[in-house]
Amino acid sequence: MKKTVWSMCGMCSVRCPIKVEVEDGRVTWIEGNPHILKGSLCAKGSAGVALQKDPERPQQPLIRSGGRGAGKWEPVSWYTALDYVAERVEKIKEKYGSKAIVMSCRGGPWQDLIKAFCHALGSPNFTNHDSACGRNVHHASKSVYGLGRKGFIYDIAKAKHLVCFGRNLLASLRVAEANQVMDMLDNGGSLTYVDVRQTLTGIKATRFFQVRPGTDYALALGMINEVIKQEAYDKEFVEKYTVGFDHMAAFVEPYTADWAAKECGIKVKKLKDFVSEIGQQRPKVIFHPGWMLSRYRDSFYASRCLHILNVLMGNIETEGGQLFPKGPGDCGIKGLRTFSSNVPKPEDKRADGVGWKYKHFDKGPGLFHLYYEAMMTGEPYPIKGLICYRHDPFNCFPDVATQKEALDNCELLVSIDTHYSEFGWYCDVILPESMYLERETPVATQKGLKPRFIYRDRAAEPRYNTKPSWEILKMLADRLGFGEMFPFQTAEDMWKWQLEPTGYSIEDFQDKGFVSLSDTPIMYDRENLEGKFKTASGKIEFVNESWENLGIPSFKPYESPKKPPKGRFRLVFGRSPVHAHSHTINNPFLHELMPENTLWINKRVATRLGINEGDWVDVIGDSQMGTIRAHVTEFIHPEAVYTVHGFGRQVPLQSRAYHAGMSDQKLQEGLLLMMDEAGGGLCLCEKFVTVRRSSRNPRRRVEL
Amino acid sequence: MNKYMLYLNSKRCIGCHGCEIHCKANKDLPVGPILCEISHEPLKSVKGVPKTEFFFRSCYHCEDPYCVPICPTGAMKKREDGIVYIDEDACIGCMACAGACPWNIPQVNPATGKAVKCDYCMDRVDQGLRPACVTKCTTRALKFVTLQVVES
Known part of the structure; x- marks a missing residue:
């Protein structure tokens, strides 16, 4: 007997709505809910059938x-x-x-x-x-708007420009969002991508800033400075809905575009051109405030600045900008x-x-x-x-x-x-x-x-x-x-x-x-947003007085990130579109697509260390070590090495994932309590690791 | 003449490899055969942005396929609409088809010991549906195209 069952995918935490076809109790087909996703689903979504059949999961208490x-x-x-x-x-x-x-x-x-x-x-x-x-992003949002990070949805499809600071949204896949991004690009929109390496999102970008690891806050400060200098912001919106502009302007004064370009290792002209472009395109410009930003000591402040750039664009409750998500109450x-x-x-x-x-x-x-x-x-x-x-x-x-x-x-x-x-x-x-x-x-x-x-x-x-x-x-x-x-x-x-x-x-x-709950999209009146911002002042707070009173400054003086000592690298991590962190590594289908992670390392540095593409490399923390193959590329900053998170699992009953690849979090020794005091997020990219060509690379064949 | 074609809009493709799993899940394949493939060239800097494009490949369903005549049991067949498929009951798993194919497209299904390849999900096509890879493509980059003769 055939039946159709409505469900929600459980392969990652996006939880896409799905339609499941079942025949005699057996799942034969899963697709994205056609009414919402028009059938679209990612690799993980389809691999749900393999998970269901997999005996390598707990079968009883x-x-x-x-x-x-x-x-x-x-x-x-x-x-x-x-x-x-x-x-x-x-x-x-x-x-x-x-x-x-x-x-x-x-x-x-x-x-x-x-x-x-x-x-x-x-x-x-x-x-x-x-x-x-996402705590840093969440708290940054609270300190600016009084609303959590889910306080806005992004109307990406209708935007003219999307700016992503390391938000690799075409790999950390949300199916609906990925389609929005592609629709925006199809409609001639621009995508600016900022990261320490090139990614699946970055290859679709119209502009790419490869920055020195840990300098996102510098770049965001430089952007605010330049936006103010070029008067590229929405004065009317800022006047009407915000507090603390002058304080902010005074704070960012020394953080010029020239300074930021130097600090981040990018071209200043490119940065200035970017600002004049968004000045023309606003309010349909979205700065993604980040997702997984438990990374650096100042990630809270970097995210806070990205929220602020959105406000300067005046992109709130307007098509192609940030929209208030409406709930049942808005539908009566x-x-x-x-x-x-x-x-x-x-x-x-x-x-x-x-x-x-x-x-x-x-x-x-x-x-x-x-x-x-x-x-x-x-x-x-x-x-x-x-x-x-x-x-x-x-x-x-x-x-x-x-x-x-x-x-x-x-x-x-x-x-x-x-x-x-x-x-x-x-x-x-x-x-x-x-x-x-x-x-x-x-x-x-x-x-x-x-x-x-x-x-x-x-x-x-x-x-x-x-x-x-x-x-x-x-x-x-x-x-x-x-x-x-x-x-x-x-x-x-x-x-x-x-x-x-x-x-x-x-x-x-x-x-x-x-x-x-509604047949038509619900929009609030942008001219009358009083009461929508849940801060003490009821306005968007460039400077949040209540937090300042608790000893949390709204901006903190920028400190340049430490350079790794010779022979060491900053370990950064990210996502692949075929895995949802650790819990899909053992899925038979997904394991077949990506059984292990690799270590991205800059070509110039690798040459110096005698590391070639595909070589085994030892990645050493303090007492922990992982050995994986190197991916040698010029498109990663020489101070960083990168790997996909979730691998190096040590559960013997997961035969495919067992010790396959390397675990970044096991190398992050000493970081468990290193918290950004302002944002509450951990600082997971604050670990330097040693990389060397592994002795596991065979020099000659000893056996017959 | 072939009636159908799979077309990838590489501008929309994000290299998520969803199609490969949509296919495997639909055909209930074990570890081993993957019937379509997303690939890309190494990154190259274009106007300051490191870029690459994705390619999609599955069986080409040749107009005059080598795999069909070489099949000793007549299991490899070409339909009127151009779809080249394997009659699983007749296949003996000798893999002569893979040897004859310039791209080594047919693969062994270790669960059955027989050959398996892309058949545009012809059971779905015959029901008026699109192949699995197209139906579920994450960003709707893959299209199932019905070819038309253009009168000149």
């Missing part, structure tokens, strides 16, 4: 029987596993209080369920991966019932210090890495349990050895995941979640010009003894005595409960897989 990380597991029933977790949780609660337990997830549209569970447990310590990802519809609305919020202060020690940071998910500090010091109070849902801190955060040391102070480590994460391999219990084609997820809201509710239905029955997260958490909640806060037994009950205030039912989703 597992309880550790050897030492942590020894890889000895006892397969147990769901009842045994959940009873075990509940019992350990109760013990920690008794000894240290509920707040000693941290719950973490990846973030995204369903994190409310995890947050609600954490709060129901009585712990304020809900967190996610973002301090190793009540929003979904949230899980956390049914749960009292714990009163304890957070152990990561967010909200009391760090008052300017967003309390939502806090900052994960700071829990390691609490685990190590017992301050402000001991952390004794960590439950990670679909989140692998060992692949996300730097310096795995130090993480393990901190975790050894915990009495319970649980991984709820669809695959063996490296963290899971070190845990006490693995609770296997059904992969995305085998499970339902709660209804989610997707804000936009035409907001919608969207859901993921179960396409196929689980191949192994796995369960969806909502069911795992519900069963755990029942055991811990707060099951009534999650008043549903089936996915249908859950959807009904969520949708109740909206007036919709899940049957309304059957035609297209989603419910559109």
Whole structure:
């Protein structure tokens, strides 16, 4: 029997809407939801079928029987596993209080369920991966607009110019966005790309600035200076909606285009031409404020300047610019019932210090890495349990050895995941979640010009003894005595409960897989944006007084990044379009396309080191080393070496990914607590590594 | 004459290799055969921007294919509309076709021990659909073109 099931892809965290064809319980075809993506899907999306068939994933709950990380597991029933977790949780609660337990997830549209569970447990310590990802961008956005980084969507397709500072959006693929970029280029738009190396996005650019690593902030300051000097900004918009322009203008005064060009190693004429071009094209100019900007000590300030450049372009709530995402409220519809609305919020202060020690940071998910500090010091109070849902801190955060040391102070480590994460391999219990084609997820809201509710239905029955997260958490909640806060037994009950205030039912989703809340795009009146900016002044704040009062300056004097010592290089990392960080490396299809990563190294430098294309090279941190093949190219800055993140996995049951390639985060020793104090993001590109031609390159054949 | 052609708009192609997996997933292929290929030349600086273009290659469905007559069992066939395909029941996996093909296009499917190659997803085409690689192309860079004779 054939059927069509509406779902959302789970291969990466973009979660593209998909249409799944199923024949006799077997998934035969996955395509992008034709109503939204016209069928388009990336390689990872199609490789979902290979994931479903892959036996190299946890097939039933597992309880550790050897030492942590020894890889000895006892397969147990769901009842045994959940009873075990509940019992350990109760013990920690008794000894240290509920707040000693941290719950973490990846973030995204369903994190409310995890947050609600954490709060129901009585712990304020809900967190996610973002301090190793987009926190700097998020906090920069908050300090300028009072809105988080999802406070705007980018109308790229209708823009005249898109400027990306290392935002490699054609490799870190979001299918809809990639099409917007290509549409913009087809319509004659310009793309300016800034990076330390050339990328899949950069090859489509009309202008390319290869900058010295760590100088993004300098370039952004130089751009602001030149925009002001050429009077290339929207004076009316700035006058009407912003505060602190004069202060900013005075601050950027010494950071001229000539200075920036010299600092970044680019041509000043090219920079000035760029500014005159955007001066003509505004307001249809978008500066992408960055995504994964946990990179340098000043990434928060670099991102803040990119937000500011958008404001100077006056690109807000105008076609081809930054648009406010509209929600159900803008359509006169009540929003979904949230899980956390049914749960009292714990009163304890957070152990990561967010909200009391760090008052300017967003309390939502806090900052994960700071829990390691609490685990190590017992301050402000001991952390004794960590439950990670679909989140692998060992692949996300730097310096795995130090993480393990901190975790050894915990009495319970649980991984709820669809695959063996490296963290899971070190845990006490693995609770296997059904992969995305085998499970339902709660209804989610997707804000936009035409907001919608969207859901993921179960396409196929689980191949192994796995369960969806909502069911795992519900069963755990029942055991811990707060099951009534999650008043549903089936996915249908859950959807009904969520949708109740909206007036919709899940049957309304059957035609297209989603419910559109508006037939036409909703735009606010650009002349009347009062109340839209959630800062203290209600305006866009070039200078944020409240943050200044907390000791966070709105601009900080530029410090030139350290030059790596001789023979060493700054290790930078990025994405490939065929992998979603670490969790697709073992996928049979995707592994076949890209089984290993390589080390990009500048040609001139490589020649000096005797390294040729394809040679094995040793990449050495302090105590850790990885060996991969070199990719020798002139299109990377000589101070940097680059690799794709996610490789070098060490879970033996993932036979394809096991020790294939090199892990950047294991080399990032000493960076676990190196945080940008203003933005909360880690500084993951602040590691110098030694590179040498490996002795693994054979000189002669000794065997027959 | 061939009725169809796969065309890649290289300006829109972002080199994501999606087509290769869309194809494998649709044909339920094991590790080994990949029936289409995205490739590119090394980067070259053009007006200060390092550039390259992507190429797409699958079976060319030759007007006069060498693989068809060499097949000892008649498994390799050419349809009226030009699609060159393998009748899997008749294929014995001798791979004479691959030897005859100037581009070595047919590949062994290790799961069946038989030859496999691009057939423009003819089961889909016969249902009025487009090949998998075209239907799901990430940036809609691939097109399935129906050729027309232009009267001069």
